[in-house]
Amino acid sequence: MELVNPILEFKKTCVSYSKQTMAVKYVSAAIERNTITAIMGPSGCGKSTLLRAANLMHALYPNIRVDGEILLNGQNILSMEPIEVRRKIGMVFQRPTPFPTMSIYDNVLAGYSLNGIRLSKSERNEIVEKCLRNVALWDEVKDVLNKKGTFLSGGQQQRLCIARALAMKPEVLLMDEPTSALDPIATKHIEDLILELQKDVTILIVTHNMGQAKRISSRSMFMYLGDLVEYDDTEKMFSNPTDERTRAYLTGKMG
Amino acid sequence: MIMNDMKILQRLYTDKIFKIAVCLFAALTAIPLFAILGEVLIKGYSQLSWSFFTEPTPTAYKAMQAVAAGEPIPGGIANGIIGSVIMLGMATVVAVPIGILCGVYLAENSKKRFAIIVSYITDLLQGTPSVIIGIITYVWVVVPMKGYSAIAGSVALFIMMLPLIIRSTEETVKILPASLKEAGLALGGNNARVTLKVILPSAFGGIFTGILLAVSRVIGETAPLMFTALGCSFIRWDIDKPISAVPLLIWEFFNDPNLQELIWGASLFLLIFVLSLNLTAKYFAKKWNS
Numbered sequence: 455m456e457l458v459n460p461i462l463e464f465k466k467t468c469v470s471y472s473k474q475t476m477a478v479k480y481v482s483a484a485i486e487r488n489t490i491t492a493i494m495g496p497s498g499c500g501k502s503t504l505l506r507a508a509n510l511m512h513a514l515y516p517n518i519r520v521d522g523e524i525l526l527n528g529q530n531i532l533s534m535e536p537i538e539v540r541r542k543i544g545m546v547f548q549r550p551t552p553f554p555t556m557s558i559y560d561n562v563l564a565g566y567s568l569n570g571i572r573l574s575k576s577e578r579n580e581i582v583e584k585c586l587r588n589v590a591l592w593d594e595v596k597d598v599l600n601k602k603g604t605f606l607s608g609g610q611q612q613r614l615c616i617a618r619a620l621a622m623k624p625e626v627l628l629m630d631e632p633t634s635a636l637d638p639i640a641t642k643h644i645e646d647l648i649l650e651l652q653k654d655v656t657i658l659i660v661t662h663n664m665g666q667a668k669r670i671s672s673r674s675m676f677m678y679l680g681d682l683v684e685y686d687d688t689e690k691m692f693s694n695p696t697d698e699r700t701r702a703y704l705t706g707k708m709g
Numbered sequence: 710m711i712m713n714d715m716k717i718l719q720r721l722y723t724d725k726i727f728k729i730a731v732c733l734f735a736a737l738t739a740i741p742l743f744a745i746l747g748e749v750l751i752k753g754y755s756q757l758s759w760s761f762f763t764e765p766t767p768t769a770y771k772a773m774q775a776v777a778a779g780e781p782i783p784g785g786i787a788n789g790i791i792g793s794v795i796m797l798g799m800a801t802v803v804a805v806p807i808g809i810l811c812g813v814y815l816a817e818n819s820k821k822r823f824a825i826i827v828s829y830i831t832d833l834l835q836g837t838p839s840v841i842i843g844i845i846t847y848v849w850v851v852v853p854m855k856g857y858s859a860i861a862g863s864v865a866l867f868i869m870m871l872p873l874i875i876r877s878t879e880e881t882v883k884i885l886p887a888s889l890k891e892a893g894l895a896l897g898g899n900n901a902r903v904t905l906k907v908i909l910p911s912a913f914g915g916i917f918t919g920i921l922l923a924v925s926r927v928i929g930e931t932a933p934l935m936f937t938a939l940g941c942s943f944i945r946w947d948i949d950k951p952i953s954a955v956p957l958l959i960w961e962f963f964n965d966p967n968l969q970e971l972i973w974g975a976s977l978f979l980l981i982f983v984l985s986l987n988l989t990a991k992y993f994a995k996k997w998n999s
Contacts, residue, residue, distance in 0.1 A: 555913070
């Protein structure tokens with residue numbers, strides 16, 4: 455596997471919930487710019503934990519410890535301010551999380567208001583339209599922008615959350631099983647959207663759906679019990695995995 | 710088989726009897742409320758008039774004259790209403806921000822040692838008898854200020870409201886999904902902004918309900934006001950002087966044979982006020998939950 459222009463790099467990254475349990479063990483991997491990289495693995499393998507560490511979500515929970523380095527454009531984010539990091543590295547969660555008290559319009563702009571950035575009316579309108587068009591939601595919601603975000607269907611809510619993350623123009627977008635709470639049609643929409651987005655943003659997506667990884671990602675990681683077992687081009691990994699555990703997982707003998 | 714059928718029938722009957730018993734007991738608890746409401750309504754209804762709400766308490770002499778002449782007692786409880794509103798207003802204005810901030814802190818740091826201690830203290834404060842809060846406020850506020858005042862009364866009410874607001878805020882914020890806060894932080898917001906723009910608005914319904922319940926809980930407090938606000942028989946707006954309150958008036962009416970008639974009007978007013986606050990709170994809680 456060849457990396458031309460990596461943007462994000464895990465260097466011996468470890469995440470532990472307590473002294474005894476290490477959820478992620480010495481993971482080293484570089485993520486190529488403007489590609490989609492999937493992280494696969496059975497439940498509890500540490501894939502979400504690794505992803506959340508890249509957004510410094512662990513800073514919320516004093517019991518979680520992250521060691522090693524996570525580099526964004528060569529800079530270690532673990533020693534940066536979370537606020538600064540999270541503006542550059544956006545995140546979309548498993549369940550859609552529109553802010554329940556905000557309208558669709560305000561949800562898209564939430565990143566700005568939460569950062570205390572003031573925008574003119576025309577700037578706001580422009581960002582909202584552009585971001586909602588980016589996630590193919592504009593035509594569906596342009597007449598109901600003042601309704602609450604929770605008024606939308608699950609798939610629409612998730613697209614709204616992606617629009618909200620994109621509004622901050624992140625360099626990397628982390629997605630934690632973004633379609634696992636959605637039906638197949640909504641999932642298809644989101645997958646098409648993710649493929650479309652990679653020209654603007656680097657996407658790192660956690661999924662336990664092998665089909666999804668195969669459909670959208672160009673590179674895949676396979677994690678098992680906190681170890682990064684294999685990391686390769688998706689095509690190569692699905693056709694000819696190197697590690698026995700990867701093979702077992704991909705063929706459904708382990709899951 | 711027949712045995713089985715009998716057993717099932719027996720069970721069904723037991724179930725039915727149990728259900729009837731439960732309903733009966735539930736109905737029994739409603740009796741005191743309706744008995745109180747009925748009694749107060751019947752005795753107090755005739756006293757309610759415009760002047761009852763706009764005029765202060767009559768002097769004992771005037772009341773005596775009216776009784777002797779067979780006329781209704783003049784005057785009303787305006788001094789008490791104004792006093793109650795002033796003291797509750799001041800207490801609420803101070804208790805709400807402090808209570809909400811403290812509640813949010815407790816909800817978000819429930820595992821920290823300091824938060825656990827504060828949480829225990831809140832419980833203890835909530836359980837402190839109001840008469841003790843009255844005497845303590847007397848020592849802390851009335852003595853240094855060299856006199857009873859609306860300020861002292863509102864301090865006592867503030868102390869009583871604080872734990873109620875802290876608890877309701879804490880409970881409401883705790884049941885919000887963690888993903889809400891995470892999503893806010895993931896967008897680069899700092900803790901303060903996420904709390905103000907995402908957490909508190911989402912919890913607004915519960916917090917508002919808690920505030921209403923806290924107000925309705927302390928509006929009828931009499932003991933702490935006896936040590937602090939003392940009472941006043943005319944309408945007064947100064948916050949550094951003794952002031953009246955509706956529950957204080959009820960106590961005063963009870964102690965003055967010439968004014969006893971007025972007890973029921975004042976009680977009815979207080980009861981209706983508290984009940985409507987409670988109903989409003991229920992309405993908001995329901996609306997917020999849906």
